[in-house]
Amino acid sequence: MKKYLDEIVRSLQKIIGFDSALAAPEEGMPFGKGAAQCLQAFLSLAEGMGFETRNYDNYAGEVLFGEGEEFAILCHLDVVPAGDGWTHPPFGGDIEDGRLYGRGAMDDKGPAVICLYCLKALKDSGFAPRKKIKLIVGCNEESGWACIEHYKQCAHMPDTGFSPDADFPVIYAEKGILHFCAAFPIAGAPFAKLRGGERTNMVCAYAAAEGVRDTEGFAAFGLTCEGQTLAAHGTAAHASTPDEGDNALQKLLAFFARQNADVKRAYDILFADILGLKALHDETGALTMSPDVADYRDGILYVTTDIRYPATMRQTDVTDRLDKAGVRYELLHCQPPLYNDKNGSLVRTLLAVYEEATGEKAEPIAIGGGTYARALKNGAGFGPQFADEPATIHCADEYITLENIEKLAKIYRLAIERLTR
Secondary structure (H helix, E strand, O other): OOOHHHHHHHHHHHHOOOEEEEOOEEOOOOOOOHHHHHHHHHHHHHHHHOEEEEEEEEEEEEEEOOOOEEEEEEEEEOOOOOOOOOOOOOOOEEEEEOEHHHHHHHOOOOHHHHHHHHHHHHOOOOOOEEEEEEEEOOOOOOOOOOOHHHHHOOOOOOOOOEOOOOOOOEEEEEEEEEEEEEEEEEEOEEEEOOEEEEOOOEOOOEEEOOOOOOOOHHHHHHHHEEEOEEEEEEEEEOOOHHHHHHHEHHHHHHHHHHHOOOHHHHHHHHHHOOOOOOHHHOEEEEOOOEEEEEEEEEEEEEEEEEEEEEEOOHHHHHHHHHOOOOOOEEEEEEOEEEOOOOOHHHHHOOOHHHHHHHOOOOOOOOEEOOOOOHOOOEEEEEOEOOOOOOOOOOOOEEEHHHHHHHHHHHHHHHHHHHOOO
8 A cells, every 4th residue: 555655645635625514505515615525526536546436416425346245435524613723724734743634634534535545456456346345425424414314315325334433443332422402591691692612523612701790700710801701711522522622611601600590500410410411331331421512592591412322222311311300402413322243244354454454452342433334234433543542533733644544544455355355
């Protein structure tokens, strides 16, 4: 794969150049212009390599290689919003100190481009897969999976495959995902306006309240104050791992909870966890809860929260507790867990590939993140995040190292070859 590395880097820089975060739809562009242009550029790149491609109405696309039973590699080209705090242009593809920076470098444009070049390398070598490989790229993974639903209406989703949009060594289970918007009436609100957060699956990095009557003691909560405006700054992270971030909304609500009983109730439920939701756990880990988007209007504080619940549990294990507490809420997005046999052929093959490529002995793991793998009957998440390296997904200055581009190319080529020969 070494001879393709320069091409991979240049192509990834080009694909990163598109701001493919969810935007207002335009004619023929359901997720905005940037996502559609990014998809078209990716498919054009594949066509230039001699592959057959299909574009499903700018919802999703696919690259086809081989004949026979279908096998999926599921990636996505959309990204979360860039957010603040970058020291490199988020859509510039800058390279510095062996790192290629840009939104999507790891999640998930980098792996998508690398897997495409793995197909090219196999094709150039004369490899003839005994399966029809479908490299499927969606444009709405971060904001609802409408791309996958549309793909299933237009094409056939394979039963088996992997998604390079998770962690190594190999993912056998993914927690269930539940997004809900809770409505908390606030009597005598100590603020006129309050907003925070950008996306449900990103830890809130900034929140602010205006028209604040009493700002005494703000500094103790890590807030900044300008007149009647209080602001909280935090650190973004993926909502499936909220402890890796610093939630700005938590700081702001903690301050107002001292002044108002209704705000305290919201804080106690969402952050103090008086309902005991975080006590739910199994072999795949404990439930995580990340309240990430807030908006106060018409006397009601609306807070949208990301929950990842253990893979052997049910959605009702969460909602029953909300119901009993009398929380008024609306379910926005729900995905059942993924739970595979650790000793099944797919998981064992991917694990063997990882061990061979890295020289490390490993075991399958479970994660809180939700990948396209759960769109398959038999799917697994497989990289690109190595356990011993910093996770920059959904963070400012997201990057992929040039060294890891080479390592991933080796791993994914070997995996594709083993699973389709």
